[in-house]
Amino acid sequence: MSKQVLRHDTNCRVCASDKIKTVLKFKDTPLEDQFISKENLDRKQSAYPLELAICEHCGYLHLPHIVNPEESYNDYVYVSGVTVGLRGHYDDYASEIKNEFKIPENSFVVDLGSNDGSMLASFKKIHMRIQGVEPASSIARLANDSGLPTINNFFTESTVEEIIKNQGKADVVTANYMYANIDNVIEFTQNVTKLLSADGIFVVQTGYHPDQFKIKMFDYIYHEHFSYFSVDVIKNIFNKCGLELIHVKKISPKGGSIRVVAQLKGGRRSIDSSVEKILNEESKNQIKSSGYFQKFESELNDIKERLISSLDKLKSEGKKIIALGASHSTTTLLYHFELAKYIDYIVDDNELKHGKYSPGYHIPVYSTEKLYSDKPDYVLVLAWQHQGSIKAKHNRYIESGGHWIIPLPELVVI
Template sequence: MTTCRLCGSASLIGVVDLGATPPCERFLTAEQLDEPEMTYPLHLRLCADCRLAQIPALITPEDTFTEYAYFSSYSTSWVEHARRFVADAVERLRPGFVVEVASNDGYLLRHVVERGIRCLGVEPSANVGRAARDAGVPTVTEFLTPESGSAIRAEHGPADLVVANNVYAHIPDVAGFTRGLRALVADDGWVSVEVQHLLTLMELNQYDTIYHEHFQYYTVDSAQRALASGDLTLVDVELLPTHGGSIRLWARPSGTGAEPGPRVAEVLAREKAAGLHELSGYAQFADRVARVRRELLAFLVDAAAQGRTVVGYGAPGKGNTLLNHCGIRPDLLRYTVDRNPYKHGRFTPGARIPVLPPDQIAVDRPDYVLVLPWNLREELTAQLSYVRDWGGRLVFPIPRLEIV
């Protein structure tokens, strides 16, 4: 990687190097265990000029999203988050037509359908898009580009609201994707983008959210520039607890004359105070990442030495970054479980840890359960409350090792 994908600068500064790992959603079948696995460098760099944090685009979205293992509806809290967003957006904006980009299995637009509002999902993964259509959510199988956005607009009309939740980090062509958003939205419409906030990623050591599907990592400062590359003006921002700390960016076509509101200035000031508008603010991150690795490995090695059993809960993409960076294998983590049946009987990429149904935990009654989707802590603590029945304990690895 030699130049910034947003501004073209050659001044890229290393932030943290996590070695080489396989793509985080390429779960293996039993038949693939004796086959070689491709791994790719996972090195986060910062552009010294526009301050966009990014990794090289070594795999393409087509490699990842044509057939995808992640179905949003398996997270109860995420579906509820989407329901609240739809309720608030409909109340405030009164949209007549809503388009969601990267609409997955219809987890969000189903709430729009229930309200009788015309909508359309734009989802590149054929398998999850099919699940959305089966659930009654109109969905087209497309990657968003300026051309596909214009074609969708020509066929379906301009959208009053375009939603792009947790996709803005997944697109290596930031400017092209943003122009696609502009093509979809009406000239007086709204675009809502949710993406993890680099501020909380840095402050809370959330390095496991760095993986090959995420090509860039945004502050409001860098997101404002990215939106402008597609003729969209950032007018408001909300701080959200999702994914360990996210931002919801509200943008409008630049021709509306809308200006950034006071909350934009407030978050920019927080970022600046944290040092993220300067290179120096990133200098200690690699050391904090190394500490997370040492603490987790020390716990797992000690548990194994004492004959204690440790299993995992969840098989998210972030978990695979953590497992591979720490070098964790089945001798330290016997298996993990996941609610998504697509992953059952498969093995995590790289670490090759078996993925089983959730009820296996109650059968085996392990001493510890390592919670890999730590961002769903409240939801999963409630779901796993039965573990205390036999004296089991939950382990959270991020931001620091915690046993509860």
């Protein structure tokens, strides 16, 4: 495991104001996706502050405590092509961008944080020229080996210069579920502005906390997500960097997301009504007010209390409880709701996690096959956002007398 360095920002990373206020404070948590192997069990994993703070000047909602981002990327094991259903999502996405924004064939598309190149492959299918940028070396190599050209680097000014020198400016730049993981979002966006052609568009898909909070999805908050964007804040960031927000669409992944589209300021496209509509909705719901966050916090406390009391009761009856789900978000949930002491082990469908131990608590992770050999009485579904597919896939466990405990958005025991 690499050395981890904690940084505490006391000024806003967007506008530099020092009017920063903590609005939600969670339990200290280790890096949420650092599931470790048996050889490393003797090493202590430090827990770091996990707080959500808002800039009272510009409304930027963010983690003020940043843990060494390069190090978390080097250990990155997520491969998007592996996730069922995402390939179809990328094909639809690429076609929608091409049709809605009238992007001609043979245009140049650059995908930032391109992972294994799944999205680039979708743009290639519809006859675009493609280029990926991916900081994780093993994943970049995988993409290059599949014929999806990928620069193995962070998206810096020199990366932009290299792309422009070799291939010219980009007609489409995409950032798919990575914009929230950028430490210096202003510098990053300025680099996008430099890369865009006069008619070019920048398309960002990112989690949308106002919709995620509606379903109490607080566990999307973890150390790799530095920013929690509202449309209001994104519009301001774009504006600061020479871009103009022209379109917003709500999309379903990750419990609630948005797709935003920008062009260079003064570009030929007009700003459509979707932008004003969602800005009005944000303003009406007062998503920057202290009351908004206090209400959310009290809803979470209420659920936590009821969940703990159910688990205490089951334990006192001698029931065996295990958990399902080993990912970033399940670590946040385990820590903040203090669930570790109730759980014998964790199961997950992801083979990369099997034989590993959870961050900090070192709870062992096994294959979901263990549900059938071991037959635990109750399974606490930490990956509750995927409860639909989990219930469908593991219906045999229920038929054999098992029970699900679904913690969120409402506590349900089946």
